[in-house]
Every structure is written in C-alpha cells, then in structure tokens.
Amino acid sequence: MSCSFPGKEQQDVYNHRFYFVTGSFFFFLRIGLYHMRGEGVNIHRRWERMAFITGLLVLLGYISNVGLGFSSLKWTAVQEGKWQIVSSGQMTGLSTALFFVTLILSIFPAFFYVPSLIKTIRSEFPGWESSVSMRYALHYFALYQISYGVILTMHIFLPYPWFPEQSIGGIFEAFLPQFMMAVFGFLLFYHRLHDIGFTRPVKIGQMGFMVLVFYLFSAFLLDRAITLPIANFFGFAIDSWREAQISGEVLQARNVGLLAGVLEILLIGLFVPIAEEMMFRGVLQTALVKRFGAIAGVVGSGLIFALIHVDPVLFPSIFVMGVMLGWMRHYYRSIWASVLFHALNNTITVLIYFFQ
Numbered sequence: 036m037s038c039s040f041p042g043k044e045q046q047d048v049y050n051h052r053f054y055f056v057t058g059s060f061f062f063f064l065r066i067g068l069y070h071m072r073g074e075g076v077n078i079h080r081r082w083e084r085m086a087f088i089t090g091l092l093v094l095l096g097y098i099s100n101v102g103l104g105f106s107s108l109k110w111t112a113v114q115e116g117k118w119q120i121v122s123s124g125q126m127t128g129l130s131t132a133l134f135f136v137t138l139i140l141s142i143f144p145a146f147f148y149v150p151s152l153i154k155t156i157r158s159e160f161p162g163w164e165s166s167v168s169m170r171y172a173l174h175y176f177a178l179y180q181i182s183y184g185v186i187l188t189m190h191i192f193l194p195y196p197w198f199p200e201q202s203i204g205g206i207f208e209a210f211l212p213q214f215m216m217a218v219f220g221f222l223l224f225y226h227r228l229h230d231i232g233f234t235r236p237v238k239i240g241q242m243g244f245m246v247l248v249f250y251l252f253s254a255f256l257l258d259r260a261i262t263l264p265i266a267n268f269f270g271f272a273i274d275s276w277r278e279a280q281i282s283g284e285v286l287q288a289r290n291v292g293l294l295a296g297v298l299e300i301l302l303i304g305l306f307v308p309i310a311e312e313m314m315f316r317g318v319l320q321t322a323l324v325k326r327f328g329a330i331a332g333v334v335g336s337g338l339i340f341a342l343i344h345v346d347p348v349l350f351p352s353i354f355v356m357g358v359m360l361g362w363m364r365h366y367y368r369s370i371w372a373s374v375l376f377h378a379l380n381n382t383i384t385v386l387i388y389f390f391q
Contacts, residue, residue: 086154093180097180099137101343101345104345107123108276108347120276120346122276134187141185142184166230172321174223179314202295203294213306214310224318232368233317237369253356254383257356261352281303285389303385311340312364316364319339323335336361340357
C-alpha cells in the first residue's frame with residue numbers, strides 16, 4: 036500500500052496542532068466507559084461489541100488513508116489536452132484534514148479495541164477458530180491500520196525518512212506496509228494458515244500453464260486492450276507515477292551496490308506478492324467469498340486491491356490483474372497460485388527496471 040507521510044516542512048506544524056488529536060482520546064474514553072458499565076449484562080457480549088465498534092472506526096481510518104493517497108495526486112495538463120497524474124509532496128487543506136482523520140481513527144480507538152479484542156479472543160468468539168469470517172477480516176485490517184497509525188505518529192515526531200534513501204535501511208523502510216501485512220497475517224493465522232489458502236494447489240500442471248498464459252496476457256495485451264483505450268477516453272497521459280517511483284527505487288538500490296539491488300529484487304519480486312496476496316486473496320477474498328459468493332468475493336477483492344495502489348491511470352489494468360489473481364486463488368484452492376503469478380509479474384518487471 037502506498038505510504039502518505041508529511042514532508043519535513045509540515046512536521047513542526049503537525050507537532051503544534053497535535054493537541055487536537057490527543058483531546059479526541061477523551062471522547063473515545065467516554066464512549067468506552069459508557070458501553071462497559073452496568074450490571075447483570077453479558078460481559079463477553081460487551082467486549083465483543085466494543086471490539087466490533089472500535090474495529091469499524093479503525094477501518095474508517097484505513098479508508099481515509101486511501102483517500103489521503105488520492106488527495107496527494109497532482110493533475111497537470113500536458114500536450115494534446117492530456118492529463119498527467121503525479122504524486123505531489125505538498126499537503127493541501129484536504130490532504131491535511133484526511134491525514135488527521137486517518138491518524139485519529141487509527142490510534143485512539145485502539146486504546147479500547149486492543150484490550151476488547153484480547154478479551155474476545157480468550158472467550159468463545161463466534162467463528163474465531165473455525166473459519167475466516169467478515170468479522171475476522173475486519174480485525175486483520177484493523178490491526179494493520181493501527182500499526183500504520185503508529186508509524187504515522189512516529190513520522191510526526193521523528194525526522195522522515197528515518198534512513199538515507201540510498202541505504203539498506205531505506206529499502207526496508209519503503210516496505211513497512213507489506214511487513215505489517217505479513218506480520219499480522221502470520222500472527223492471527225500461524226496455527227491454521229490453510230484457512231487463508233496456504234495449501235497445496237489442485238491441478239498443479241494446469242495451474243502452471245495458466246500462470247504463463249495470464250502473464251503473457253498481462254505483459255502484451257492488457258495495456259493495449261484495456262489501459263490505453265480507457266486512458267484515451269478519459270484524457271489521461273499513459274505515464275504512471277507509481278511505476279516511475281518503483282523504477283527509481285530499483286535504480287537507487289542498484290546504485291547503492293549489488294547487495295541492495297538483489298535485496299530490492301527479492302522484496303518486490305517475492306516478499307511483496309506473498310504479503311499482498313495474504314491480505315487481499317488470503318484474508319479479504321476468503322471472507323468475501325464465504326459471505327457473498329465467489330463472483331462477489333473475487334471482484335470485490337480485486338476492486339479494493341486496485342484502489343489501494345492509488346493510480347488512476349493503471350487502475351483498470353490493476354483491477355483486471357486483481358480479478359485474475361483472485362480467480363487463480365479460488366479455482367486452484369490455494370494462495371500459492373496467485374502468489375506465483377504475482378511474483379512472476381513483479382520479478383520480470385523489476386528485472387527490466389534493474390537492467391535498463
């Protein structure tokens with residue numbers, strides 16, 4: 036997921052305004068105390084309700100952060116009446132407001148969410164140990180967003196970035212969101228990874244053939260059939276700020292040294308696919324398929340997957356890729372099918388950047 040952090044010039048301003056955020060804590064405190072008081076009421080149900088309500092608040096922080104990413108995009112008119120979309124480092128009034136909304140919703144409900152979730156897990160939580168329900172997906176995304184909010188808070192008080200861009204530490208810092216995806220996925224599912232698709236695929240030979248077919252389609256036909264026609268219809272220049280950013284990061288890693296370059300290739304080519312597939316096809320799609328059926332689950336997870344990349348130009352192609360990844364995970368009953376396709380696509384792309 037794209038990171039949207041304030042620049043150094045905004046940090047002093049945010050430090051001065053942070054009293055507003057801390058004051059919001061008392062609002063959530065009153066809500067929590069109100070819901071937990073009373074006698075003769077099932078305490079377990081109260082903890083469960085508290086975890087659900089505060090988890091929804093944190094999930095709104097996740098949605099707000101996606102909006103923050105889109106609000107940071109800059110639309111510039113270029114030749115032939117096209118619009119070029121780039122990521123701007125400047126914070127507008129809207130992006131500043133969304134930043135604080137994301138921060139508030141990601142941090143302060145956590146003071147009630149985490150204790151109530153722990154209490155809920157210790158009791159007989161419906162569906163906790165038997166399947167991946169929508170409520171379980173909510174908890175996974177909430178825990179991810181809370182950790183993301185902690186990083187946002189640290190970036191307010193500590194200089195950003197923490198490491199020089201052309202360094203090993205800077206490379207790891209760029210992949211913090213994916214590390215959090217993986218950490219909370221393994222934390223919640225370490226004893227039952229099969230529930231989110233870490234199983235042996237069915238029809239392995241056919242799966243390998245379809246991975247190759249899908250990759251050839253995405254590499255040679257997807258842009259011509261979908262990306263370019265839609266971009267021309269809306270008047271978008273075909274340049275993607277996200278692809279340019281990835282290319283720049285790969286070249287920076289290569290300039291640091293061979294070790295940094297290989298590390299960048301492994302992270303983008305292997306680790307990112309595993310982390311993102313765990314979140315979107317493992318947890319989210321599994322819960323959506325169980326609740327709404329296969330079509331809604333595959334399409335829904337593909338849509339959210341495309342949105343979090345915050346790239347209007349490549350949104351159609353990323354959505355199609357997400358649907359293909361979802362179909363492979365569902366049809367072959369294993370997340371390794373979508374991981375293999377995702378890893379093949381990422382690895383070849385990053386190698387092209389590396390040797391260009």
